[in-house]
Structures are given as structure tokens and as C-alpha cells.
Amino acid sequence: MVRRREFVVDIDLDVAPGETVAVMGRSGAGKSTLLDALAGLTPLDDGVISLDGRVLDRAPRVRTAPMQRGVVLLGQQARLFPHLSARENAAFGPRAAGVPASVARSAADEWLARVGLPGTGDRRPAQLSGGEQQRVAVARALAAQPRVVLLDEPLVALDAVTASEIRSMLRERLAGVTTVAVTHDAVDAAALADRLLILERGRVTQAGPVRDVLSSPVTEVAAKIAGLERIVGEASDGGWVCGRLRLESADAASRALAAEDGRALSAVFRAVDVRLGQGVRATVSYLEPTPAGVRVVTDVAVAEVSPGEAAPLRAGDVVHLSVSPDRVRFVAAS
Template sequence: MSAAQGLRAHVVVPREHFVVDVALQVAAGETVAIMGPSGAGKSTVMQALAGIVGMTAGEIEIDGRVVDRIAAPRVRTEPARRGIVLLGQNPRLFPHLTVRENVAFGPRAGGVAAAIARSNADEWLDRVGLPGAGGRMPHELSGGEGQRVAVARALAAAPRAVLLDEPLVALDPDTAGEIRRMLREQLQGTTTVAVTHDAGDAVALAERLIVVERGRVRQHGQVREVLAAPASAFVASIAGLNRVEGVSGDGGWRWGDLRLTSTDTASRALAEKDGVALAAVFRPQDVQIVGDGESDAGAWPARIARLEPTLAGMRVHTESCRVEVSLSEAAGLLVGDPVLLRVDPADVRFVPLA
């Protein structure tokens, strides 16, 4: 790796059933999100970057300085000396220190005078929305307040990079929203890698998204672009989309009895050649149940496999796709019922299979 600002890494760590082998590059001041199924290796990547987990191959470079390299000449920098801070679900505040002393701990350990470190700590507490909280003890804080203090403590140490490993997952929705807004404001200009299971977090915090499945990068790119063109069933699920794999044919797309066309220019170009492997992508709420087995041009037959209540109504699962309907539309539907489904070509996109 050549010297550059930001974070560059190639992480290789064996797991029980697969090897985590992920390369990533984060520009100085950029935030990159990592998403993937449970057990895909996301946290392993973060722990390797922080120096908590050892690698068997690869290299980690931060702001032009190699902090970990397996090949000769071997480099192994201790976690505390990497300039990389890892924040997880647990704030891990020192229980015997006040909030102010927790935030001042890093600068003081780095040689900053106590009075200056404490004054800076109070400034950071103001910035994260906890003015005047310096004298409180960690056990007096709510979960959201603890995470705010953890962010202040991390940033007060002036790290080269911040790693966020699902810090919002244990918080209630309102608190998580407040912390998300605070993170977006306070991490401006800080090189950041954020692991999350929530597409909303990725959109709110990050410029780019990396999807990891079974230890490998499955898809990467601008956050909204990745979510709009899912390369796997997992990405489609977090984006709230149907994704059905089929082939182009007759100027459209087909999978079994399902035939779809699209008015999207790029999608139509992909479907021009017959036999090209494509995925059809469309939203569950754009699918209509138009009949119970009677003929209806442009619709395809399906059978209800599962009914799942949602806040807005009912999610109807079929062998081909999911359908979102209101409670009134769901009235009378039963598992096993045959139905006819239709989606407007304007709501369909085709994407090539990776």
C-alpha cells in the first residue's frame, strides 16, 4: 500500500466455517458502512482493524502509517497505539471515574495536562448534548447518555479513525435517532467505519456501503445505489425490495410463469438480448393482488405461503415475492390460497446477476 491519508486495509482472519477476506479503503474524513448477515464477519473485520483480533494475512494502514502487516517486514502495533478507536454496543465507561474524567482519560494518557484535558472534556460533553454532566458517574446515565459519553471520550482522544460496531442496536428508536443525528454531526471530517444492521443508519451516516457475506465483499458502492440494485437476497431484504432471479427473454424478463417488463431505460437495454441472467427488483408495496385464480392479462399465478402482520397491514409471502397490503385488502386471505399478482412495469428494474 502506498502512503495515503485515510484507512486502507486488507484483513484476512480464519473463522470456523470460512475465512474472512475483506479489503477496504476509506478516504480521510469519509464514513463507510459495512452491512451483512449475522455471522458474516463484520465484527471480525472491525476487531482486526482495532488490533483485538490477529490476522493471518493482510495489512492495515492508517494515514500512511502501517500499523499491522503479516508479510515481511512484520509490523504489529498494539491497539492503544494505532490511533483507532472502536465503539460498540456497550459504552464501556470506567465505572469509578466521573463522566468528565472518562472523557479526559485519553488525552491525559497521551500527556495532556489534567486541567486542559478536563476543560476539553467539558467542551466535548457540550458538543454531544450533555452540558454540565461532567460530575456525574456512569451508573447515573441512561443508555443513550452513556453512548454520548463514549463518543465524546473517543473523539476527545483525536483518533485517526473511528470504528462503530452497531452502537445503536441496544437503544430504543427515539434515542437511537437522537444518537444517530449526533454521530452524523460529530463525525464530520473523521475517518469512520460503521457496522450496522439498519439500512437507515447506513443512509444517514455513510457515503459508501460495503456488503459482506460469508467473509467476502458481496457488493460495494454508493449507499443508495447499492440498496437500489441489490446483488443478493440479503441486500434486497435490508432495502425492503423483492429480488427474483431469472433471465431476459422476449424483450422482458421471465422466471417460470412470472413474466415482467420494465419502462426503465437501463433495464430495457439489459433485457434486449435473450437468455441473460438478470434479477427483477421491485417493492412489495407495488405488487397488487388482482384476483384469486381467474384470468387477468399481465398477472401471474402464485400461492400464499405465509401471512405476516405488519404495522401498516399484512405482508403476504408467496413463492415468487412478497406483497404489502392493508388490513382491509388482507381480509379473507388464507395460507394456501391461489392468487394473481401484478406489478406495473414502471415499478420494475432489472439488474445483472453478479
């Protein structure tokens, strides 16, 4: 547990050997505080951190220095040593551990090749692109043979193409390495992690296999992370209602939840699955362009439609909305 000015970060986190756990949440939810505590950069106010049965921290008496934990932290910036070559950067961890220089440099060259940078050992960070620097940072981290890797949004500063390439490389190189990955991108979580934790104001509000959490979010934060719309209503006659909006689901688990009239449920669906032209009456609040089309925000729900469909619409217009049952899931409201 770590006490912050606004709230307490209190998380029960158990990561199996070789497992990757992603942590997502709003900015300021406590994600970086969690990683800093695991890395030994922030002391615990209460609780225990252990690794492979060894107690690293136990507040207030036991605290292991960052360099002695067997844990490496990869952040948004590569933070390479600017005066060292890529090879010497990658060799730094093994050399600090007492590995002979020639052996450490040979291993560094092998790691540079594994992260997609063969033959770049003599280049300094200033001669490398941002994506190449991040690859060197990964090589440096893994060459140290850490017991745990912590990722603090290492792709956020990269362009989309480079981020995709680094994500693919991380998926390959972190296979079998115990990892905790903080990210704002659900694509990162789905690509890299086995499990996902949703963190809100220092507490875990949902946890489970990545796809389960993303498909059935129980809070508004989890729904936004998953790119889903979430509306809280209640079960009624085998379906779900909220005001004048009624939805049904073809999902067996959702139908089971809806069997109990009056039960508080959230309906979750994608805005792109909302259709205009029939269904419940709604009033357009505003239109919001997106890379793929236009979000039509109404007083009932949000629909994402093509620019052509949105072209005649204006704020205040009346539209009709519907969602096919095979595109809707019901989740117990938190």
C-alpha cells in the first residue's frame, strides 16, 4: 500500500512466473505508483512485495534497493546512456553484475540482433531513431536477465507504425518473462498480456483474462478502455431497459442475467453497431468526427456512422436508433 495525497494505492497483485499482466486505468489512477513500488523507487506505507518467495519489501522495516531486486523498468523514454554505444548500453547490466566485458559485449550483440538491430552495436543513441533507441532499451533490459520486467507505456512516444513493430517484438521477446505492463492502449493489452487489471483511484475494479474484461466491462472506465458504450439500466421481460430504450441480447450469459426482472444491469455494445433509421426515438446532441466516420451523440445512445450517413444531421435533429441483439451484452452493474 502507498498513500498518495488524493487516495491510497492498495492493490493485491499476484503474477505467476512467465505471465504478463496488463494494468489499465485513467491518468492518475495509481498505475505508475504501482510500478515504482515494485521497482523499489517508492517505499511502501504498508504491505509486502515478494518475488519467488523472497521478501523484497515489508513496511516499515524491509526494503530492497532497486539494483538488488532483479527487476527492470522500461518507461516511455529509452533513457540510454548517451556516451555509450548501443552495444555498451546493452552490455551494461551484465557488466555491472560482474560478467567479463568480452562475454557481456557478445551477449549484447546477440540481444541487439534479437530486437531487430543487428550490426548497430557501434552506433550511439544520437545516431538512432526513437524506435531504435527503444529497441536498444529492451535489449539492455533483457540482457540483464531480470526476474521481472515492468513496462510503463513504452510505446506511447512512438508513431503508430513504429509502435506496432515494437509491440510485435515485445510479444516475442517477453514470452515466458514475468511482466507487469502499464498501458493506455487496449491493443497493447490484447497483444502482450494474459490478464488485465482495471485500476481506479488506487483500487482494482475488474480483473481477468484480457478479452473477458474488454468484452464485459463492469465500470464506465473499463468500457471506455475497451472502446464500448455502457448504459446502466435494469432487466425487464428477458431484456434490458433504460428509460425509453429497450435492448435484447443473443448472448446466453446475458439472457441469464436478464431473467431476473429489476436486476441492475449494464448494456454494452460498440457505437459502430448502433443503426440509424429505426428503433427508439432520440435527439442529436452533437456530431464528433473520428478517423473512421462520425460519432452521433444523442440523448439516448451514441452511434458511429459513415460521413455520408452523418452529412444531413444537425444538433437537435430527431433520429431513431437500434442495436441488433447479437451485438449487445449485459453485465451486472457495479
